[in-house]
Amino acid sequence: MNRIGLFDSGVGGLSVLAAVRAALPDAALHYVADSAWAPYGDLDTPAIRARALGIAQHLVQAGAQLVVVACNTATAAAVDELRAQLAPRPIIGIEPGLRPALAATRNGRVGVLATRSTLASRRFQALLAREAAGRPVQLQAAVGLADAIESGALDGPALTDLVERHCRPLREAGVDTVALGCTHYPFVRDAIQLALGARVTVIDTSAAVAAQVARVAATLPPVTPPAPPDVLLQTTGAVAPLQAFAAQWLPFPVRVEAAPADLR
Secondary structure, three states: OOEEEEEEOOOOOHHHHHHHHHHOOOOEEEEEEOHHHOOHHHOOHHHHHHHHHHHHHHHHHOOOOEEEEOOHHHHHHHHHHHHHHHOOOOEEOOOOOHHHHHHHOOOOOEEEEEOHHHHHOHHHHHHHHHHHOOOOEEEEEOOOHHHHHHOOOOOOHHHHHHHHHHHHHHHHOOOOEEEEEOOOHHHHHHHHHHHHOOOOEEEOOHHHHHHHHHHHHOOOOOOOOOOOOOEEEEEOOOHHHHHHHHHHHOOOOOEEEEOOHHHO
16 A cells, blocks of 8 residues: 655646556545646746645655656656655656657657647757657647646637647648647547547557556555555645546546645
């Protein structure tokens, strides 16, 4: 039995939470949605680091044995500092699945769909230089898409148009594989797939991150006393939208509450 903490700027990291729950059904999971400060892409790097450190410390103080940064933007901006500040506690980040995309491509044309902040970050640029090694990669900043998903309106024409606008350049570039570089995007994966076309492979790293969480959790001692395998969601924003989103998208029961005042 383990206690695992996860956080994101909003609801996006729930896609990672769901994968971790599937991989570790007996673990106690504690998730923080920093919705009052979403999207992180609008914040500068010091602000993201400050938010990430405060939330990670809150999760640790609540008993988390490891912390998952279930946000590409926060990983790019803050994961190194979190590892330095919270060592030796394991900190697991998330990055766009560039390596699996490059391995899966059939025509050598790969795309990455992510936030502007993630694509511009030094961490992603280092990943690109290391993994692509001069191979062409089409980068597409999906401006506004995470915000639209955060609002919860996932089936309207406005969202469909937004997805189409951001997928069109990838389609026109002839990519046959696209890595999703934001944990919000799996919630509109069907719309992305439709816009890209059936022959394009869409890579989501949630399952890979969950597998890494399971490997690390296996090296940790069980918590004492044992924690019930429940799932607690906290938010720095309004509780009702997170409750509604979780009820629609998570196939297991959760508790939803406001985050402590000092975290907001």
